[in-house]
Amino acid sequence: MNTAHAVPTTLNPAEPSEASDGRVVVYTTNDRIGFSVNGGVSFVSFNPASMYSDAPFGGADGDQVVQYVPQINRFVWLDQYWANAAGANEDRIAVFPPSAVTATGLSSWTYWNITAASFSLPRPFLDFPDLAVGGNYLYLSCNNGQGGKVYSSVIARIGLTNLQMGLNLAAAPQPWRYVTGALFFGRVAQHTGPVAYWAQNSSTSQIQVSDWPESSVFWFGPTTVNVFTWPNSNYTTKEPDGNQWLSTYTGTILAAAVTPSVAGAQNGGLWLAWTGGIGSGRLAWLSQPQIELVELALPSFKFVSQTAIWNPGYAISYPYLNVSQDGHLGIALAAGGSGHWVNSAVADWTAAPYAGWYITSSNTSCKCNRYGDYLAIRPAYGTKSAFTASGYGTDKAGNNSSAYDPHFAQFTIVP
Numbered sequence: 001m002n003t004a005h006a007v008p009t010t011l012n013p014a015e016p017s018e019a020s021d022g023r024v025v026v027y028t029t030n031d032r033i034g035f036s037v038n039g040g041v042s043f044v045s046f047n048p049a050s051m052y053s054d055a056p057f058g059g060a061d062g063d064q065v066v067q068y069v070p071q072i073n074r075f076v077w078l079d080q081y082w083a084n085a086a087g088a089n090e091d092r093i094a095v096f097p098p099s100a101v102t103a104t105g106l107s108s109w110t111y112w113n114i115t116a117a118s119f120s121l122p123r124p125f126l127d128f129p130d131l132a133v134g135g136n137y138l139y140l141s142c143n144n145g146q147g148g149k150v151y152s153s154v155i156a157r158i159g160l161t162n163l164q165m166g167l168n169l170a171a172a173p174q175p176w177r178y179v180t181g182a183l184f185f186g187r188v189a190q191h192t193g194p195v196a197y198w199a200q201n202s203s204t205s206q207i208q209v210s211d212w213p214e215s216s217v218f219w220f221g222p223t224t225v226n227v228f229t230w231p232n233s234n235y236t237t238k239e240p241d242g243n244q245w246l247s248t249y250t251g252t253i254l255a256a257a258v259t260p261s262v263a264g265a266q267n268g269g270l271w272l273a274w275t276g277g278i279g280s281g282r283l284a285w286l287s288q289p290q291i292e293l294v295e296l297a298l299p300s301f302k303f304v305s306q307t308a309i310w311n312p313g314y315a316i317s318y319p320y321l322n323v324s325q326d327g328h329l330g331i332a333l334a335a336g337g338s339g340h341w342v343n344s345a346v347a348d349w350t351a352a353p354y355a356g357w358y359i360t361s362s363n364t365s366c367k368c369n370r371y372g373d374y375l376a377i378r379p380a381y382g383t384k385s386a387f388t389a390s391g392y393g394t395d396k397a398g399n400n401s402s403a404y405d406p407h408f409a410q411f412t413i414v415p
Helices: 160-165
Strands: 017-020 025-028 033-036 044-046 060-069 074-081 090-096 110-115 125-133 137-146 149-159 177-181 195-201 206-213 220-226 253-259 269-276 290-297 303-309 315-323 329-336 343-348 376-379 386-399 402-412
Touching (some): 017 386, 025 402, 060 125, 060 376, 074 160, 090 125, 125 149, 137 160, 137 195, 149 160, 149 195, 269 315, 315 376, 329 376, 329 386, 343 402
Parallel strands (some): 017 060, 290 315
Antiparallel strands (some): 017 025, 033 044, 060 074, 074 090, 125 137, 137 149, 149 177, 195 206, 253 269, 315 329, 329 343, 343 386, 376 386, 386 402
């Protein structure tokens, strides 16, 4: 399935996210949320601001993320708000069961407001949030800053029982805990299970990995892991109209996921992905920006493999990783430049390494000089080897007063 123009957006760029329980799909773009009750064939969409009676801070902003949590049969939807005059904002987290999604929208939901003050952070603005699902907790990661600058990061684990029952997040039975630290801690790994993992590149040949067992109040690390050197300069890659689309999060680990036990991994594999630059010297064969994909064994963090997802004709960037119900590693990414329009693509890395499929077809650029902050790939619950994914292309013809063309896709690898 590949549904075009799934949910409209008017903000730059589209930044789609999605999640489903099999039949019900929740899909967000930068400034809209959409619902489907027919498995993603069609959607009805809303301005998030219209769903609440209040308009705190500067109003609903974007950077939306949605996850489905099978342990509690709930969707979790995060909507970031604009800053007020003092530079403060909030992340609003809403929770609802699939039964609350109807053909005309959302019938009921419970929500919580989270601010920088919730974490005793020194700056008032929260930005670039992401959500990951563990065994007993939901993980929220975001950056903290002020005046357009980022100074620190936070990772919070939120009890699934508290979310399901609509309880105070700081109260029993699963009071939330959080850690704060230096600039860009990293996103928590998808499919992380009973231990949360996150990582950051400390150099072009070393990664620092941290872990937080759900059985512990303490987190551990970072552990330094040596990897093969990769290029972290020269990310120039232009679309046919001259737009430089790859200008953010270069060299930053954007994607992480945990797969079940495989050869070379004691208790599974931790996969990490980020965008590397154009190589020189012995790495001159990397003539385009590419995705670096690293596998570490768990729980030892022993280096297992490193692959450059690369093509000589165009750049590949913006990775996002997740795991199917039967343990396959799925990848969503963006590809384009060097005379090509930028599009979203997906792949099942476990079943068909190096093979990918475009889910969009662009004929222009967004003219915003970056592809955005978000893509998503999720397990398609109810179908073991399947994934769902969000991505976007750009279309001169436009749709719903926008040139953006967000897609919802579901794909399965048949052995």
